[in-house]
Structures are given as structure tokens and as C-alpha cells.
Amino acid sequence: MSVYKWLDERLDLDRLNKKFLRKAFPVHHSFFLGEITLFSFITLVLTGIFLTFGYEPSSRLVKHAGEQLPAAYVSVLYIDSLPFGRVLRSVHHWAAHIMVAAAFLHMLRILISGAYKKPREINWLLGLALLGATVVTAFIGYSLPFDAFSVTATQIGYGIGKSIPYIGDWVAQVMFGGEYPTLHSIPRLYSLHVLWLPLLLMALIGVHMLIMIKQKHTQPKYAEEVAPGKILGVPLAPMQLSVMTLLFLLYLGVLFIIGGAIIAHPIEVYGPPTTSTPALKPDWYFLWIYGILQIIPSSWKIPLPFGAEITSEFIGGVLIPGILGLIAVLLPFLDNRKTKMRYVELPSHHPMRTSVTVGLLFFFFVATFAGWKQELNLSVGVLWMMLIFVPITAWLVTYVLMRQIYGPRE
């Protein structure tokens, strides 16, 4: 008796095969962005498991080479000394960058193709939660080596969390174990980074995938022309799974080349935490928030009842990202349709949505640019003008060009 038959008699594989494995997957390169995000998550879990074998989640001082150093810092030096330790740590680091970038690009694809509309509103919302949880997990990862860079970067995040009126102290307690850095901070951040946030991500990704299988993908535009009303695509097994396996292997190959060639976050270069604050910038995906914080004067304060106040840190670090997040949450309810969406919408047919997206991207670019305020020697006034007028100009120019080229379609 074949293994398949043996398993089929017990697990009813034929039913599973018909129900899930024959699902049609559309063939279009833009649909791989979600998969690259998924590959990054799998890689992060696997390399992360390796890192937990050597990492010590404690900032207590221990003796190392005649010096008193934080245990977490010393344990990362130990991981680096293991065979392939440094490369695997580097791969973990780059996979986190790729996951954030791929999730963002995947979101952009959904946005400009209108795939957030009925019936996929729930997956859009789950996706936003996934993007948020990914960024928070990556941020916490930075705190763990407990070197001069990570302590300073975490302090910026701590300041932003604590600035939330009324609940700031509670946020600081839950995330950082009290006033950062205390001895309780690293165990707390470690538990969030290796257990609670990955579990949350796994659960969210699981539901995201189940809903996607149940609702089926939006169909690429060519499907409407080739076979209107039919679902076009390759079956999950064996074709889509083979393509995904190949893509995953290619992804791993490229990632290991990058990880081996460019060692990420060499902690001996940053050194253990010192009393002086090193000049550093956050990673690219936080640089836009850092840029906004650079140009909001610290004098911007609004008193609130019961002794609370709105500070510049809260405006730049929570309020502005929060407003953008809220708009994203409301989007599928503001821009929706009565019938279920089957085919992707072409960005060129929706000049308003596409041009607003371009304007927003320019907002992120200019805010990121403001992160180099000191180095570029630009005044706050000039940066404010740029932050307001460049995105508006980009939006208008894109809108007018699209209407001119493609004509009115919306």
C-alpha cells in the first residue's frame, strides 16, 4: 500500500486535496510580495531560534575580558564567535528589513489595485495589524544586544511610548518593565520579541491566509480579458507550491549572500552602553517619524485636564502616525463597492487614489529627508514648507498627468 493511500484512509487526504490544494493561484509577479513577507517571517523564526541558544536576556553586569559588561551584550559577542553565528545573526537582521519592506510594498499593491474593497476589508485590517506588529517586533529586536546603539534607539521609543497622555506610564510598564533601562527591561522586551509578538504574528498570518484562500485572490486584469467570469490560475499543489519553494530557495540564497557580505549591526563597533549618547539615526522605516520629530519644536505643548499634556514627542511619534493609521483603517469603508470585487483595478483607471498614494509616498520621503536635518544644515522652516508642498505638488502633478494620459475613468 502506498504511503499516500495509507494516510488517505486515515486523514481523508483526497477531501483536503479537493478543498485546499486545488485552489487556483493567479500568475502575476505582484502577488509574490505577500509571499516574500511570509518567507521573511519563516526565516526570522528559524534564525531566531538559533539566536536564543546563545542569547542571555539580562542587563546585569558580568565580567568579560577584564571588564564589567551587560550579560546580553556579552552573549551577543558569544553568538558572533560561534561557527556561522555572525552570519546567522546578520541574516536575521536583514530578513527583518526585508519583511518590513515587503509588507509595505505588499500593502501598496493592495492599495493601488483596490484589493481592500468588498469582500476583502477584513484581510486589509488584519494586514494593517500585521504591519504594525512587524514594525514593533523589529524595533524591540534592536533593544536586545544592549549596546550603545540599541540602548539609545530604545530610549527614543521609550520616550514616545511614555508621552501618550494618561496611559504613557502604563505603556512604559508593559513594554519596558518600568523606566527604561531598568534590570526588568530586557527580560520583558525579550519575552515580547521571541514569544508574544511572534505568536501574535503567527495567529494573524494564519487567519490572513485562511481568509485569502476562502475569498480567493483578486484576479489579474488579463483574466478578465482571457476568460471572463472564470477563475484563472495554477493549482496550489503541485504548481504554486513548487514555484513558492523555488522562490523561497532563491530568497534564502540572496539573503545569505547579503548576510555574509554585509555583517549587520557589529556590536563591537558600537560598544557597550555609555553615559554619553552616541549620534545615531533609527532604521529607514522609522526615519520619517524621527524626521518629523526633528522639525516639531519641543515648545509645542498643549495642557490637558488632570495634569496631562500633549507634547511634541506625542505629536510626531504617535499622533501623526496614528492619524495615517486611522485613515488606512477607514479606507475600505470609505471607498467601497456594493458587489464583490473579482478583478484588480488598474491604477491608471483610478487617478485620484493613485495620485493620493503618490502624494503620501512623497510625504514619507520628505519626512525621511528631514531626518538628516543637521547634516544637510536645512532650517526647520524650509523643511516644513517641503513637507507640506512637495506631497501636494506630487499629488496634483500625478493626478493631472493621469487624467491627461488615460482620460476620466473613475
Ligand code: HEM
Ligand atoms: C506582514 C505580514 C503579511 C503577510 C505574511 C501577508 C501575506 C499575504 C499573502 C501570501 C497573500 C497572497 C498573495 C498576495 O496577494 O500577495 C496576501 C494577500 C492579501 N493581503 Fe497580506 N500579508 C501581510 C501583510 C499585509 C498588509 C500590510 C496588508 C494591507 C494592509 C495585507 C492585505 C492583504 C489583502 C487584502 C490580501 C488579498 C489580496 C488579493 O486577493 O488580491 N497583507 N497576504
